[in-house]
Amino acid sequence: MSSAYFNSNKPANGRMSRLGVSFPFMIAPMVGLSHVAFRDLIRTYVPESLSPLLFTEMLSTLRLPYEDLHDLPGPLTSTGENYFVPQLLGNEENYIAESIERLLPFHPWGFDINMGCPASHQLKHNWGVRLLGDMDYAAKVVAFTKKHSPKPVSVKLRAATGHQIDLGYLLNFTSRMEEAGADWLTLHCRTQNQGHHGYAHWDIVSEVAKARTIPVVANGDVHTWEDALSLIKTFDVDGAMIARATTARPWILWQIAKKLGIQDKPTSRWESEPPWTPEEEGREYFRALLRFTCLLENYFGDSPFALKKLHFFVAQGSRWLLFGHPFFHLLKRCENLVQARDFINDYSELHPQPMGKIART
Ligand SMILES: Cc1cc2nc3c(=O)[nH]c(=O)nc-3n(C[C@H](O)[C@H](O)[C@H](O)COP(=O)(O)O)c2cc1C
Numbered sequence: 001m002s003s004a005y006f007n008s009n010k011p012a013n014g015r016m017s018r019l020g021v022s023f024p025f026m027i028a029p030m031v032g033l034s035h036v037a038f039r040d041l042i043r044t045y046v047p048e049s050l051s052p053l054l055f056t057e058m059l060s061t062l063r064l065p066y067e068d069l070h071d072l073p074g075p076l077t078s079t080g081e082n083y084f085v086p087q088l089l090g091n092e093e094n095y096i097a098e099s100i101e102r103l104l105p106f107h108p109w110g111f112d113i114n115m116g117c118p119a120s121h122q123l124k125h126n127w128g129v130r131l132l133g134d135m136d137y138a139a140k141v142v143a144f145t146k147k148h149s150p151k152p153v154s155v156k157l158r159a160a161t162g163h164q165i166d167l168g169y170l171l172n173f174t175s176r177m178e179e180a181g182a183d184w185l186t187l188h189c190r191t192q193n194q195g196h197h198g199y200a201h202w203d204i205v206s207e208v209a210k211a212r213t214i215p216v217v218a219n220g221d222v223h224t225w226e227d228a229l230s231l232i233k234t235f236d237v238d239g240a241m242i243a244r245a246t247t248a249r250p251w252i253l254w255q256i257a258k259k260l261g262i263q264d265k266p267t268s269r270w271e272s273e274p275p276w277t278p279e280e281e282g283r284e285y286f287r288a289l290l291r292f293t294c295l296l297e298n299y300f301g302d303s304p305f306a307l308k309k310l311h312f313f314v315a316q317g318s319r320w321l322l323f324g325h326p327f328f329h330l331l332k333r334c335e336n337l338v339q340a341r342d343f344i345n346d347y348s349e350l351h352p353q354p355m356g357k358i359a360r361t
Helices: 015-019 036-044 093-106 135-148 167-180 202-211 225-233 252-259 278-300 304-320 324-331 337-350
Strands: 025-027 054-060 084-089 111-115 153-160 184-191 216-219 239-242
Touching: 015 184, 025 054, 025 252, 036 054, 036 278, 036 304, 084 093, 093 135, 111 135, 135 153, 135 167, 153 167, 167 184, 167 202, 184 202, 202 216, 225 239, 225 252, 278 304, 278 337, 304 324, 304 337, 324 337
Parallel strands: 025 239, 054 084, 084 111, 111 153, 153 184, 184 216, 216 239
Antiparallel strands: none
16 A cells, blocks of 8 residues: 555554555445445446455344345355455344354455444344444444454444434443454444434544544545545544445545555556546446446346346435436336436437536535
């Protein structure tokens, strides 16, 4: 890693490298999005020398022990994929242990425990963000997950249950996770009540990173490579996890790498530069979508399931385009991936459009 600031003396910098992660920018778990075809799309844009961590969507440990993991409706992973992190949703030792055992043959890099999901149908199981409200039990979940996992174990949590951030509680909670054996933490710096909306409190994650000896990665409100780098440079956290912006900029890791002085390009590209200008990004968006339709077809066939995944991806990402709304509504009229591909091709030629700016909210 040639970047100057990774070699600086700031305490947080480089802590992820102790875990073997030299490029601490990663892609978040997102239900309906972080499937095998999406992770393949992201990898299309990753420089050859890098292996960033890519999370799966949250996986229920009540279901994992009984599912055919090779055929979920598509496969769980692509051939040789080994920098993925399955995210576990659960709170019972026997189910977590069995889930880990069933996932290990897929060679995950590590396991993550979900302590942030606010969905009401998940709360009744007392997992997700409920664990954030029960420090003692959450610590037990980390301890027994560690006991059964030969790989690093992380926790992804929110800044608070409810709507008010209590920094004292958060510092205590993260300290307990550290004592219980968590190898690192990701803090989505929004409260439970914020859901995915509004300002992410980067100042809070900065306080937590200072207090912990394990790495603390920030998540929330990262829209651009500038945002991701600013988290590390200005807020002194150990890494940045990007979520929804990757549905508009699946090349964001390439941009970050380039800004850090990493010169090699993704294997699948002949250009040595990622798209930078709004116009270049706008053009690349449609190319990425065309590639994504092929990947979806490859893993899931030209099925209603695959089409639904395409719609969801565009629903999340098109808000970054200047005219994404009409594009999404026209795309929804397509009845299969072949029609969608033709439509995307025609639309990108007739209505080229720049990538818009969404600032931190
Ligand atoms: C559609 C969708 C699905 C999500 N699914 C998960 C999930 O399975 N596990 C999880 O920990 N967070 C999940 N999240 C939260 C994201 O990982 C991330 O914390 C959140 O979107 C904030 O980051 P962002 O502002 O960069 O989008 C989901 C978010 C979205 C939009």
